[in-house]
Structure formats: structure tokens, C-alpha cells
């Protein structure tokens with residue numbers, strides 16, 4: 001630790017003097033000293049300070065902009081908590097690796113488990129909110145109702161945190177069911193709407209191994225980005241240690257995002273850094289694959305051809321033993337290797353997206369259901385009836401068709417006959433968008 005920690009400040013200072021991007025300075029890997037008790041920890045490589053007012057909507061699953069991350073940088077986000085014991089276990093795992101993340105708290109959960117919210121704050125993570133009741137209908141509910149959901153969620157989280165505060169003006173819409181009016185309201189309050197760059201589908205009934213596999217595969221496809229996880233899911237708790245281990249092994253770095261304050265000004269960035277594919281790369285010629293940063297497994301050189309294999313004529317090197325052709329003669333066609341039929345087939349065989357990618361929803365686990373206010377049987381039946389009755393009305397927003405079956409117990413069902421839906425003017429994460437954005 002001694003050497004690394006004494007060299008780092010010098011390096012940082014030197015880079016700063018030479019005007020290297022501040023992000024690069026902060027991106028120096030965390031030294032072992034940063035994570036007591038775990039010298040091999042993944043750590044948090046840098047803190048990115050953002051101004052929500054300048055970039056009100058982020059996450060390429062739905063928006064043009066996303067966080068200005070460098071290649072191999074990852075931001076971890078956890079939704080729907082806090083819920084014991086899972087949220088506590090997630091915090092333990094993150095602490096063991098000295099990793100900082102962003103949590104999107106549900107107001108009702110904060111009211112039920114206020115100490116869980118304080119624990120997130122005390123561990124140094126960023127705290128955003130995720131509405132009061134987690135309605136999966138913000139894309140079609142009246143804006144007054146949506147505002148109420150947002151405001152109550154913030155108030156409940158603030159109440160849990162107490163006077164010490166510690167909330168960030170970050171918000172994630174439940175189920176990512178966005179609506180322009182909702183985003184505009186959030187922006188008017190100086191709150192940043194967070195979508196994500198890829199989910200790990202950990203709200204589905206899949207195994208922890210599958211959560212791990214999806215998280216890593218989608219991250220590898222994009223090379224960087226905001227990962228959406230849920231700290232209320234046992235499968236996420238089970239998958240998280242291996243996810244972090246793999247991030248470390250493959251050279252990924254964790255970035256902690258915090259809001260700008262008068263004491264902590266925003267990290268300087270260029271506008272183009274807020275796009276996953278910078279503008280310059282939309283020019284066709286710039287879309288050729290980049291040369292990857294190979295790490296050579298073997299460094300010895302190939303044997304040089306022996307002198308008799310070469311044919312020196314008139315000081316010119318020729319690798320063939322043919323006679324030099326006369327001036328004006330047509331040179332023989334080069335014998336390029338022909339593509340084999342197998343290679344041609346391989347080139348057009350694209351991977352088939354997993355069916356789970358299209359199954360968008362926000363299923364609520366039984367634990368989550370029980371944790372909040374118990375739902376009387378008749379209310380559940382009513383919710384089902386409403387879901388059935390409004391099936392046709394909800395069709396145009398097919399993404400959300402099953403949503404009302406997954407309302408948080410006790411929440412007011414918002415879709416009913418005769419209810420006017422707010423117009424949906426922009427992009428919902430339909431199947432194609434999810435496939436595109438999640439890198440499948």
C-alpha cells in the first residue's frame with residue numbers, strides 16, 4: 001500500500017498540471033488503502049458530480065443522454081428498497097468491496113423501514129426516490145396524481161433520513177413508464193430522471209446465475225453504463241458478489257454519482273460525453289470497429305523467414321519465386337484466401353435475443369408484497385377486476401398491459417373505466433428499444 005498511495009497524489013498532481021481530463025485524474029484506481037480489510041476490493045474508482053438541471057434525463061434505455069462514463073466504467077443502481085433482510089445484505093456486500101451505488105427508495109418502504117434508509121445514507125451511497133407507492137401507470141395517470149406520488153415519495157424518504165438529510169435530487173420512474181409531463185415536473189423541481197443503460201431482469205423469476213449472466217453480458221455489450229438492479233430481491237443478493245468479482249477481474253471500475261452542491265461543484269465534462277455514442281461516431285467512416293486494447297498472452301515473436309525462402313532480385317524483396325513481370329504486363333491476380341462457406345454463414349448468424357428481454361414488467365415479489373401494508377382480499381380482487389375490465393383500454397400501451405396486476409398492495413388502482421389517459425408522446429421501452437438498448 002505504501003508505494004501506491006504515495007505515488008498516486010504525485011500522479012494526480014502531475015496530470016492536473018498538464019491539463020489532462022479531470023475524469024482521468026479521478027479514474028486512477030482506488031488503492032488497497034481505500035478498502036480496509038480487503039486489499040483486493042473492487043473499490044470505487046471515482047466520484048462523478050452531476051448537475052441535474054443541466055442533464056435532466058439520463059439513461060440510453062429511453063433517453064439520448066446518459067452519464068458521461070469512460071469505457072469500462074459502471075454505475076450501480078438499486079430500486080424498490082429498503083426491505084429487510086435483502087437490502088441490508090446488499091449493503092454488506094457493497095461495503096465489503098468498498099463500492100458506492102445509488103438507491104431509488106420507495107416512500108412507503110421508507111415509512112415502513114426508516115432505519116434501512118438511514119443505513120444507506122450512512123454507508124455513503126446516493127439516495128434518490130422512486131415514488132410513494134410504486135404505481136406502474138405513471139405513463140397514463142393524471143399529472144396531479146403523478147406529482148402526488150413523486151412528492152409523497154420524497155417526503156417519506158426525507159422523513160426517514162431526519163434532520164441529517166442526505167437525499168440526492170435523483171428519481172427513477174417505476175417500471176420506467178415515462179411520460180413527458182412527469183419528466184417535466186421532475187425537471188421543474190431540479191430533479192434528474194434516471195432511466196438506465198441496461199437492466200439485469202432481476203425482478204423476473206429467474207435464477208441468480210441468470211441475473212449474473214444477463215448483467216455481465218449486457219455490460220460487456222456496451223462496455224460501460226448504468227446497471228439497474230433491485231435490492232429487495234434475494235436473487236440479486238445471491239448474484240451480486242459474483243457480479244462484483246467479475247467486474248474486478250475484467251477491469252471494470254465503479255463510479256459513484258452525486259449531485260453538485262455549492263461546496264462540491266460538478267465534474268467538468270464535454271456535452272458529447274453525455275452520449276453513449278459520441279456525435280463524431282455517427283459519421284460512417286468513424287464506425288469501423290476500434291482496435292481493442294489487446295493484452296498479449298504471449299510476447300515472443302514469430303520466427304523470421306529463413307533467407308532461402310526469400311528471393312532477392314535487383315535489391316527488391318519478393319516472396320514468390322516467379323520472374324518479375326515486364327513493363328505493361330498484367331500482374332497475376334493475388335491469391336487471397338477464399339472465405340470458407342462456414343465463415344460466411346457464421347457472419348450472418350446473429351444471436352437470438354432472449355425471450356425474457358421482451359417480457360417487460362415490474363413483478364413484485366411475495367416478500368415485497370408482505371413487507372408493505374397487507375392487502376385485504378377484496379382489494380386484490382378489485383384490482384384484478386379493474387385490470388381485466390381495462391385490458392382493452394390499456395392495450396395501446398402494451399408494455400404496461402399487465403401492470404395493474406402488480407400494484408403495490410394497498411395502493412390506489414389508478415386505471416379504471418372512463419379514466420382519461422394522458423397522451424404518451426415519447427419513447428417507452430418497447431420490445432425493440434429494450435433489445436437495442438440493453439445490448440441484446
Ligand SMILES: [Zn+2]
Pocket residue numbers: 079080130134174175362
Ligand atoms: Zn421499481
